[in-house]
Amino acid sequence: MGNANCVFCGCIEQASVGVVEKWGRFDRLAEPGLNFFNPFAGECLSGILSTRISSLDVKIETKTKDNVFVHLVCSIQYRVIRQNADDAFYELQNPKEQIQAYVFDVVRAHVPKMNLDELFEQKDEV
Structure with a gap:
């Protein structure tokens, strides 16, 4: 470093x-x-x-299957695993941005397949 x-x-x-x-x-x-x-x-x-648990709030705007734009806030909790600390130190340049990009990809892949009602019913699964 x-x-x-x-x-x-x-x-x-x-x-x-x-x-x-x-x-x-x-x-x-x-x-x-x-x-x-x-x-x-x-x-x-x-x-x-x-190695403490950290929290990251990711704000996402995406469109549902029935063409409704929704604003979602996903709260992500993460921590460095002690055995993999060297990988986290040397391989991740900006872990918060990388986690945020991954969450964007996952949410934007799933939400457009759901109606607004389905999204509210299955919000814990998203």
Whole structure:
């Protein structure tokens, strides 16, 4: 990520995980608590990711099968899985925008197949 902290020790907060690089490559994940790093061996704390549940509200405007435009708000809850934290750190550039785009695609694929009444009846399934 470019902003590595080359220090001897660091404290990772509860419900977080640290990403440790060695000579610029991913080495390991640092668990919550006090962690020691060896900058002389190339170890750096590259970043910290929260593993707490986050919420994202996605506002969507789409048309139903009976040509009625509806405004939907989908509340999405997500979190980083500790075992996949390195993938989340290196592969996702802007996770909120990527989640929002996925929700747009799914909702805009399903809602146009439903009438307005069906949409209200099946709102939990959408």
